[in-house]
Amino acid sequence: MEMRAFFGYETKRNILKSSTKIDPSRSPFIKERIDVLYEGDSISDLIKKASQIELENSTFKVILVKINDLEGSEKFGHDRRRKIERDIGMEIEAEADFNNPDYTFGVITLGGRWYFGNYQKSEAIWLRHLNKPREYSTALSTRVARSVANIAVPYPNGIKAIDPCCGIGTVLVEALSMGINIIGRDINPSVVYGAIENIAHFGLEGSVTKGPIEEVTDTYDVAIIDMPYNLFTHSTPDAQLSILKNARRIAKKVVVITIDPIDFMIKETDFIILDRCVAKKGLFVREVLVCE
Structure with a gap:
């Protein structure tokens, strides 16, 4: 999926030819x-x-x-x-x-x-981010988080992004380390402080604020949403639908990571699913959806 985002097509081979120049260090899969x-x-x-x-x-x-x-x-x-x-x-x-x-x-x-x-x-920059001062076991893996950031913002110039359910900032750290203009937000004060600590730990600068997506008034080119599902930020189906509806309001494009089937919610918000894939971390199976 990251290959398709970068180059517009995919190949089953481990090599491709393209006129698109991507810094190989951006991807955990490019050597x-x-x-x-x-x-x-x-x-x-x-x-x-x-x-x-x-x-x-x-x-x-x-x-x-x-x-x-x-x-x-x-x-x-x-x-x-x-x-x-x-x-x-x-x-x-x-x-x-x-x-x-x-x-x-x-x-x-x-x-x-x-x-x-x-x-x-390629320089495996993402490996430096494996050991964060603040983390929890169900967060996205660093490798997946970096790929999600690339899928959402393959070409950062002029793009403004938001992660309105940022948790401890796994996606934010990867995105900021690649020069992506992104801000974070979460309703849980504990994880907001954790995200701020993680960002600062790696010498990065980024804004993370507390509050729900419903309070966001600015608009963005893309939103990255790792749907809340764990003990830190419990989320009901109604709350998930509200997140998607507000994502539709503030962003032209949304990349959603979810452990639950939400195609019916996507359809209800008038998004169209352009691409999708599955990412696994231990027993957790997540689906990544690109929607516009």
């Missing part, structure tokens, strides 16, 4: 990215084109990315990978540095074509 400089039908084509690179006094290294669409006997072993890296590197008129290069280039094959470009490895 690396190559910004293509050259492409060709063979390694020989890339070797010829690599000689055009001008790095002046900078250093570099070349990596043959292990992820590709080769199967069976077509896959490269260690020695073959290293030879390809050396052959291309020999054509680049600059000093190679395998430990701390100024530039890292990646080589990959997909669909019978070969690609060469600037290589960027």
Whole structure:
């Protein structure tokens, strides 16, 4: 679902080609990215084109990315990978540095074509957020929370978001760490203080206020709603419907996370479900719905 939000389509392969540039560190599921400089039908084509690179006094290294669409006997072993890296590197008129290069280039094959470009490895920023000073067991996992933030706001520029049932701020921490303009709100003062503490713990800045969604008067491009369901904030079906109706009032788009079937509520609020998926955490099974 995050893949569809970012790139507009999904593939069953573990690699895709797109003109959309997403920082790989935003997603807990993206490992690396190559910004293509050259492409060709063979390694020989890339070797010829690599000689055009001008790095002046900078250093570099070349990596043959292990992820590709080769199967069976077509896959490269260690020695073959290293030879390809050396052959291309020999054509680049600059000093190679395998430990701390100024530039890292990646080589990959997909669909019978070969690609060469600037290589960027994902940094697992979300892992830093696993241990929060305030948390409870039924909160969204950090990985799911980060993906939900990406699904709700794949392109943050100019987007204003709200999490009106933010709990201890799991989604807020991930969204704020990616530069998403989002505020939080909750009716429970205890979890509001917890969210504020969690945000500050990671050196982030964000607003979290106490109060129900019914009191929100500003409008937003998107609302992220993890439906209240636990001991901290008990919610009845009527209360859930009220949350959705008010979300309809204040936001153009809503991403809902729920443990209960709520399609009938979505329909009653005149939202249309555009996409959906299931996320699991232990015994908890949640459904993520994208609605407009």
